[in-house]
Amino acid sequence: MSALRELSREFDARRAGLLVRVLPPGLYAGRARMLVMRSALASRSVWLAIVSGFFEPLFYLIAMGQGLGSLVGTVSGPSGQQLSYAAFIAPGLLATSAMNGAIYDSTFSFFIKLKYAKLYDAMLATPLGPVDIALGEIGWALLRGGMYSAGFLGVMLTIGLISSPWALLALPAALFVASAFASIGIAATSFMRSWQDFDLVQLAVVPMFLFSATFFPLSVYPSAVQWLVQAFPLYHAVSLIRSLTTGVAGWSALGHVTYFVVMATVGFMVASRRLTTLLLR
Amino acid sequence: MSDSLVQARGLRKRFGEFEAVRGIDIDVRAGEVFGFLGPNGAGKSSTMRMIACVSPRSDGELQVLGMDPDVDGPQIRARLGVVPQQDNLDVELSVRDNLHVYGRYFGMSRAAVRVKATELLDFVQLTDRADDPVEQLSGGMKRRLTIARSLVNDPELMLLDEPTTGLDPQARHLLWDRLFRLKQHGATLIITTHYMDEAEQLCDRLVVMDGGLIVAEGSPQELITRYSTREVLELRFPPGAEASWPETLRDLADRVEQLPDRLLLYAADGEAVLAAAHRRGVQPTSTLVRRSTLEDVFLRLTGRSLVH
Ligand SMILES: Nc1ncnc2c1ncn2[C@@H]1O[C@H](COP(=O)(O)OP(=O)(O)OP(=O)(O)O)[C@@H](O)[C@H]1O
Ligand SMILES: [Mg+2]
Numbered sequence A: 001m002s003a004l005r006e007l008s009r010e011f012d013a014r015r016a017g018l019l020v021r022v023l024p025p026g027l028y029a030g031r032a033r034m035l036v037m038r039s040a041l042a043s044r045s046v047w048l049a050i051v052s053g054f055f056e057p058l059f060y061l062i063a064m065g066q067g068l069g070s071l072v073g074t075v076s077g078p079s080g081q082q083l084s085y086a087a088f089i090a091p092g093l094l095a096t097s098a099m100n101g102a103i104y105d106s107t108f109s110f111f112i113k114l115k116y117a118k119l120y121d122a123m124l125a126t127p128l129g130p131v132d133i134a135l136g137e138i139g140w141a142l143l144r145g146g147m148y149s150a151g152f153l154g155v156m157l158t159i160g161l162i163s164s165p166w167a168l169l170a171l172p173a174a175l176f177v178a179s180a181f182a183s184i185g186i187a188a189t190s191f192m193r194s195w196q197d198f199d200l201v202q203l204a205v206v207p208m209f210l211f212s213a214t215f216f217p218l219s220v221y222p223s224a225v226q227w228l229v230q231a232f233p234l235y236h237a238v239s240l241i242r243s244l245t246t247g248v249a250g251w252s253a254l255g256h257v258t259y260f261v262v263m264a265t266v267g268f269m270v271a272s273r274r275l276t277t278l279l280l281r
Numbered sequence B: 001m002s003d004s005l006v007q008a009r010g011l012r013k014r015f016g017e018f019e020a021v022r023g024i025d026i027d028v029r030a031g032e033v034f035g036f037l038g039p040n041g042a043g044k045s046s047t048m049r050m051i052a053c054v055s056p057r058s059d060g061e062l063q064v065l066g067m068d069p070d071v072d073g074p075q076i077r078a079r080l081g082v083v084p085q086q087d088n089l090d091v092e093l094s095v096r097d098n099l100h101v102y103g104r105y106f107g108m109s110r111a112a113v114r115v116k117a118t119e120l121l122d123f124v125q126l127t128d129r130a131d132d133p134v135e136q137l138s139g140g141m142k143r144r145l146t147i148a149r150s151l152v153n154d155p156e157l158m159l160l161d162e163p164t165t166g167l168d169p170q171a172r173h174l175l176w177d178r179l180f181r182l183k184q185h186g187a188t189l190i191i192t193t194h195y196m197d198e199a200e201q202l203c204d205r206l207v208v209m210d211g212g213l214i215v216a217e218g219s220p221q222e223l224i225t226r227y228s229t230r231e232v233l234e235l236r237f238p239p240g241a242e243a244s245w246p247e248t249l250r251d252l253a254d255r256v257e258q259l260p261d262r263l264l265l266y267a268a269d270g271e272a273v274l275a276a277a278h279r280r281g282v283q284p285t286s287t288l289v290r291r292s293t294l295e296d297v298f299l300r301l302t303g304r305s306l307v308h
Helices: A002-022 A032-072 A085-116 A119-123 A130-158 A165-189 A195-211 A223-231 A233-245 A252-279 B044-051 B069-077 B095-105 B110-123 B139-150 B169-184 B196-202 B220-227 B245-252 B270-279 B294-302
Strands: A074-076 A082-084 B004-015 B018-029 B033-037 B059-064 B080-083 B157-161 B188-192 B205-210 B213-218 B231-236 B255-258 B263-267 B286-291
Touching: A032 A085, A032 A130, A032 B095, A074 A085, A082 A085, A085 A119, A085 A130, A085 A165, A085 A195, A085 A233, A119 A130, A119 A252, A130 A165, A130 A252, A165 A195, A165 A233, A165 A252, A195 A233, A223 A233, A233 A252, B004 B044, B018 B033, B018 B044, B018 B059, B018 B188, B018 B205, B018 B213, B033 B044, B033 B196, B044 B059, B044 B157, B044 B188, B059 B069, B080 B139, B095 B110, B095 B139, B110 B139, B139 B157, B139 B169, B169 B188, B169 B196, B188 B196, B196 B294, B205 B220, B205 B294, B213 B220, B213 B294, B220 B294, B231 B270, B245 B255, B245 B263, B245 B270, B255 B294, B263 B270, B263 B294, B270 B286
Parallel strands: B033 B188, B033 B205, B080 B157, B157 B188
Antiparallel strands: A074 A082, B004 B018, B004 B059, B205 B213, B231 B263, B231 B286, B255 B263
8 A cells, every 4th residue: 555655656756747847837736646535535425426327337238238139139249250239338338437437527526626616726725736636636537437447347247248358458448538538528627617518518428328339330330420430539438448358459459549648638738728727817 | 035924016916907906015024914904806815816826916026935926836835824715615525534635735644634633623623523524514613614724734824815704703702812823823924804803903014905006004003093093083963964064073173084874083182072062062862982993094095985
């Protein structure tokens, strides 16, 4: 435990060194992990949200995988191999749970803390700066996405939906996915003015969930639509994780990971800037 | 380099077109209690936020603890204790965890914050509420917790923006006592308030702000001597009957102020003015001769309901 703490301190310090070069001074104290600690302490009272976030994909898996699956039979996997319908959609649901976990904390909860609880104004009276806040909140949202995913991965393993040791990498992959959605979530929320704007989040998330090759292969779309689907992040998440749980991971996985690294970086930069203008006014 | 903990020269704050602070000079010396007085919108909080390094200045010079807030914000903030005008406690945490987590933001160790939290809860008399959620506290208790929180890092300089607003008289006196003790332990305090008695009791030196400018500066006693007379005669009249009296009495006093419910006559000798007023046939429902207070200075400087 103390070794871990040492490591995270080291990590914070290194990152500080790097960030100081790319950001103006005075915005970063290198203590983002304190926000994660604070969220963990606060979330003792919201276990329910976490549990429901974990059960939601499970219900989909049962309803669609078993129910619909009995009608569908088998589906062609990433390399043409035949998969049970449940094994086909499970990685899609895993990717979605990583996304949902990250989105929940980076949009709704973040908005409340920013606009109503004035939590970050209180933090700014300490050495913490906007960059600590952006990193810390992204870190926590990412952890929640990771927790949802780990739980669901356990379920997949238990009911035999995993056919490859590559699946071990599905968890780190889910963390990449979650960090990208968390960063974009924070960045987008920093532009929101009222609760009505959150309909936009639903408008982005629901179609992505339904159409990102989650429930059927990309090949069912005409090629123009395929391009469109491939532009959206959840498609990359689903493909990446499906290739891992079905054991056909190739170089394309690196492409997906790059997508998420870029998305996370852009989100983080925008979020830091926006928080700076919103909080240091 | 001076020995001022806060030094401002021509300090300005603009919000878009509007200028909230329009070029002020301040020097806060180590160990003193320095006050900001002024009507709503005078620019007190805007100034406090600039000193707290959470609001970049628009113009002018500012040094806090010998450093520049634009460059060394985190280093300065590490040594400040801030009580904002509006409580922003962490409502998702318990009373004790609020202190705990806040100390951790300052980089204190777990063991150190544990000791400190216990000590501070005792200091603000919230020990028996330590494990309650913050939401269950009364307004005054929240205010006390906010003050405890601001002390977690043993600040050298405290910024208190209307610390006692919303407190009952007993809680206010408890707070004054606590603030006084902090001062005795060598802390420097900057405080804004709308309570003149508070300013008079606590402040060694104060400035009166109005419309983004400093309109007067000095110790409470200096300000009273400079801007008011030794005594004040207060006259109350039946509703509707007071309108004509200011003209009749103007030459008896140095200055006359007409408030909605009473007339204030400023003079060195209040009793003498009262006797003269009686001789002119003035029949107030009640009279009071008292010493001048900061209230009178404030009234004069910020020009509320002034009769020339
Ligand atoms: N973030 C902001 N954006 C725009 N205007 C602001 C902002 N903050 C303060 N102001 C304006 O600046 C002026 C000074 O406000 P400030 O809060 O400093 O006053 P104050 O002296 O603290 O008043 P009060 O006694 O009511 O607390 C006001 O006119 C206010 O509307
Ligand atoms: Mg104010």
